Amino acid sequence: MNWERKTAAQIVLLVAGAAMLCFGVWRGEAATVLSKAIKLCLECVGIG
Numbered sequence: 001m002n003w004e005r006k007t008a009a010q011i012v013l014l015v016a017g018a019a020m021l022c023f024g025v026w027r028g029e030a031a032t033v034l035s036k037a038i039k040l041c042l043e044c045v046g047i048g
Helices: 003-026 029-045
Strands: none
Touching: 003 029
């Protein structure tokens, strides 16, 4: 695979990832992920 195709593939994947990230934030998934992360950390420490 030459470097032009590789670069194009990387750009396409980067744009697709950014679009999925924006879609998740738009749906309100960031708050869900943050709350689950907090609960997991508290369980590991033994507080929750």
